Amino acid sequence: MKKIINEIKKLIIDCLFPNICGFCEENLEKNDYEFGLCQACFQKIEIFDFLSCGKCGARLPNNKKTCHQELKYILGSASTFKNEIIQKLIKGLKYQRAQHFSSIIAKTINIFIKKTKFNFENYLIVPIPIHKSKEKIRGFNQTELIGEYLSESLGLKMIKDCLVKSKNTKSQTETENHEERAKNIKNSFLVKEIEKITNQNIILLDDVSTSGSTLMEASIVLKNAGAKNIVALVLARA
Numbered sequence: 001m002k003k004i005i006n007e008i009k010k011l012i013i014d015c016l017f018p019n020i021c022g023f024c025e026e027n028l029e030k031n032d033y034e035f036g037l038c039q040a041c042f043q044k045i046e047i048f049d050f051l052s053c054g055k056c057g058a059r060l061p062n063n064k065k066t067c068h069q070e071l072k073y074i075l076g077s078a079s080t081f082k083n084e085i086i087q088k089l090i091k092g093l094k095y096q097r098a099q100h101f102s103s104i105i106a107k108t109i110n111i112f113i114k115k116t117k118f119n120f121e122n123y124l125i126v127p128i129p130i131h132k133s134k135e136k137i138r139g140f141n142q143t144e145l146i147g148e149y150l151s152e153s154l155g156l157k158m159i160k161d162c163l164v165k166s167k168n169t170k171s172q173t174e175t176e177n178h179e180e181r182a183k184n185i186k187n188s189f190l191v192k193e194i195e196k197i198t199n200q201n202i203i204l205l206d207d208v209s210t211s212g213s214t215l216m217e218a219s220i221v222l223k224n225a226g227a228k229n230i231v232a233l234v235l236a237r238a
């Protein structure tokens with residue numbers, strides 16, 4: 001009888017937390033439960049080893065900016081949105097409440113950081129905020145979840161409520177083109193406690209960069225608050 005009850009218990013737990021890969025739906029190894037992705041699928045994610053220009057995408061030699069000097073940040077994109085597993089992770093995290101994907105996204109960004117050999121010592125993590133009303137509906141800010149994992153693994157401090165989204169803009173994915181994106185996001189961020197940003201090196205964290213408008217706008221606001229170097233880190237660029 002006890003055995004049967006245990007079996008039933010196990011069945012219920014398995015139903016609540018389907019321990020299958022979020023992509024290929026194969027059963028997961030125990031070690032991969034927290035990531036929600038199997039090893040075979042994880043291996044299919046191409047992880048880059050270089051930082052790039054946020055404007056033209058050019059690879060930066062020795063992590064130094066050589067073009068588009070006017071841009072306020074350099075871009076660290078761990079992978080590409082062309083990869084279908086990456087697309088699944090982002091969509092799952094944002095719209096299907098697959099919050100556990102934040103750990104596999106952080107793991108990917110972590111490997112990327114090591115590969116770039118960029119020295120992130122003394123950098124602060126600032127996640128791109130979403131508007132309070134959006135956070136209420138979604139229940140969380142997905143970038144913050146990724147930031148929490150990164151903060152722990154890199155031993156860097158994350159500052160959460162300093163950069164805020166003051167204007168409730170429509171989703172960047174609903175905008176038609178580059179110009180509309182830039183217009184949509186304009187003047188929508190502000191820095192609340194400037195002293196936390198002044199003279200600091202910042203990792204500006206987002207899940208994905210499409211046109212770069214969001215990162216551009218946020219980095220202008222951070223620079224105006226006295227930020228030193230800004231590296232925008234994303235899982236993928238489109």
Ligand SMILES: [Zn+2]
Pocket residue numbers: 021022023024025026037038039040041042
């Ligand atoms: Zn899989």
Ligand SMILES: [Zn+2]
Pocket residue numbers: 053054055056057058067068
């Ligand atoms: Zn460039």
